Amino acid sequence: MPSSTSAVAPKSTESWHAPSFRPEDINALISGVDRYNPHNVSLLEDYLDVQIKDGQHDCFANLAILKLYQFNPNMSNAKVVIDILLLALVSTPTIDSPDFSLAQSLALDRPSQAMLKQQNYDDEDDAAGHVDEIETVMPYLQKLWALLKECKFREFWNVWKSDKSDGAEVIRSQYLPNHNHAVSSLRLLIATTIASSFSSIQTSRLQKWLDLDSANEVSSFVEGLNGWTVQGDSVKIEGNGDNDVKAGVVKEQVELSRESRWTDQVVTEHGQLMPTILCHCRVDEVDLGRCAVR
């Protein structure tokens, strides 16, 4: 893990809907009507391969692939769909990010499998051997995703490594070998989740949750993260706005300039009136500066 990694939830959605690594041509493609052109699907599929190779995730570009499949079921490529779902699952920026749901929403909008078999039969004469891989892996992926959302990390790793379902076998044998970054992305995701709740955590617990084999591995993992330090038998996590919250008081703020026209009149025409009213109402949080400027 590179030393500059931060396990903090992104402050804004920009890196999600417009990631900095997205190439210009892909950006132009998915923000125009060209995204409906079936001929462009290979460009997007190639980009998906790059993402998988580099351990990155461009949710919107991948949704554009699924959109094309949704409109043109004959083009749909089960392998690509599963790659997208798996990538959305392991590379989501936070566990509350909707990446996996969005991908499901489009990926599962597909015609009946009987019909596809029928058509495949027409084309290739091997209807009998056709297995709907998406249907096979879906329950497994959904289970993994639910465990992540519920933060049941111990069980998650258990299912990740040793689930016996057909879907799990398919994912492990055919997909994970290509998704080299899957495990490190998942650990980062879990670390991000932990960091938003904990200011310090027992090393042994961290080890279980991250599925690391020894305390040494925990140390080297922690060293790679900004603001994480091992202290005795626990790991300290630097304050990030979420793990150092304080009780506070919310003060009411009203932008008078937007409320109605009387504000400027009251202030500019008869400055005397305003203090009287203020006093009367005991309003202590009105931004008079803004009011007067306006």
Add this chain to the structure above:
Amino acid sequence: MSQAFYDDPESLLPEPSAYQPATSADLDQRQGQYQEYIDEHGLTGAGVPQEDDGEEERERLEGLKSALEQVPDEVKKFIQSFHQAILNNDTPSILSMYESGWNRITQQYYSNEEWPEGEVVAGLVGGDQLFLTLYRELYFRHVYAKLEPNVDDRFQSYENICELFNLLLNSEQPVPLDLPIQWLWDMLDEFVYQFQSFAQWRSVVKNKSEDELAMLAENPQIWSCYSVLNVLYSLVQKSQINEQLVAEKNGSSPEEVAEIAGDYGSKPLYRNLGYFSLICLLRVHTLLGDPTLALQTMQNMDLSNNSLLTKITACHVTTYYHVGFAYMALGRYPDAIKIFVSVLIFFNRMKQYHTRSYQYGSIAKQCERMYALLAVCTTLSPGPSDDGIMNTVKERYGEQLTAMQSGKEETAIPAFRELFLGASPKFLSPVSPPYEDHDSLAAWVSEPPQDALVRQTDLFIQNVQVQLGVSTMRSFLKLYTSIDATKLANFLDEDEDTVLERMMSLKSASRSYGHKQGEGSLLDGERFVTNNLDFFIDGSMVQVAETTTNRRFAGFFIRNAENANRVFETIKNAPLPIPRSAQSGGSGQQQQQQQQQRPGGAGGQRTGGQGKGPGGAGGAPRTGGVARAPGTSPWAR
């Protein structure tokens, strides 16, 4: 926004004398014109075949002629003056005929049947193609709204609307037509509605007649997703609406915007069609289960209270409903709540002017759905919100709220499911059953794909299910300022790791991304804390931090300041008092004069709540200054 509803549209209708019953001489004359017209041009109305094969054609013309004779005179007259108004681009007359004339005649003559067909009335309007497509647009809308559309209606309405858009988009120069924005919105709104209705009808393979099956097999392009999106995107591109909106946002002058807009986009007709097409795209993408694309198409749109979309209530409500729903699908519940609340406040304030509108029912229904969605969203992401709206939610969905908040799977999930099913848009799938291939169709019927609405509901329930335990944890934490996780584990009868896992889940449920109005696109958002109750864990010690809210004074302040201002205005506008002793005789007259002037002075103040930020119900400026003013002036008595 309100202007159109204050004016009585009926008053804009031509004087009743213009509707004098036609004498038989008139009638003969008109038929003479019609006959003349046919003699000269043949029938060139849209959809009318032009081949001239003797007997059959003559019979057909006879048929049309006698059909026209059946049409009541008042209707003929109406169609002619409607046509005339459109030819003259006489917008006020068009608006009044569109909004009230058409409905009045519908009620009187066509409450249970179709209006006369386009070909029948073609002669009345000189075969004006453009008018006839507009007429048919209204004709089919009436069929969809009041009657049961049959397969022919569905196909023909598609062909007609495409013809209309073709006329507009493929003309060599902008069509010099100016229609009220209300109509343009309704037209596109109806376009999406009919698409949705067709897609639903098409997805049910059973109970289709031979004819219907054959027509569906031969015409897969009718109401296909690609063609509908094509129309909408073409309107967007022709009008350069996105470029225009960007330029406006960047503060370009109207001239600069017009230049960017080009020949077409600078015409109100094209600009408005393009603008409403963006909203229709939002809708279509939401229906197809793609909320990110839905919000993406709206990225240059201004949703604030001054934007064009708020000028038409139906458009305002539809836009906000779909934007809110898209946020919900992204799990951004606070954004969804904000959007729903703001439009509901607006609607509650406007509805008194609206009960007469024929769309009132459907708008009210959409608002009803938003209350249900609010119940769902506020359960998933509790936080401060508008009290008035939330009271309505509690009144209507109290039972479901209790069930959803119980945190018990067997009671909560059915309640979530019920509300979501009833309140979500009617999702659809872009793919048609394979009507063109008999074997594939049989395979389709034997194993139909999952219904789009059910699929989306299941997805949503997946999201809800993982959050169920959260509310229990939250109510536990409320009791402490700090507590050891082991102790909490004992209470909950769970092991410590499980409790900590649930805490992290609670943490993630109380964070979201929030959009700031006027900043960036709708997809932009900053991470923020959604709930008053927050915590962090130090080792195994849970430290609770609850944020309290000060009492709110602003609403009170604003009301009083406004009241004071009103008093001041009244005083300022009142004439100076004249010493009583000097004018003992004339004082009565003087007082009278004062009273006449005063309403005028007070009337110069605001007459309605303008420019309200969403959620700001507390600060509603009072109206009614006119009535109160005389009593508050010390000189009044």
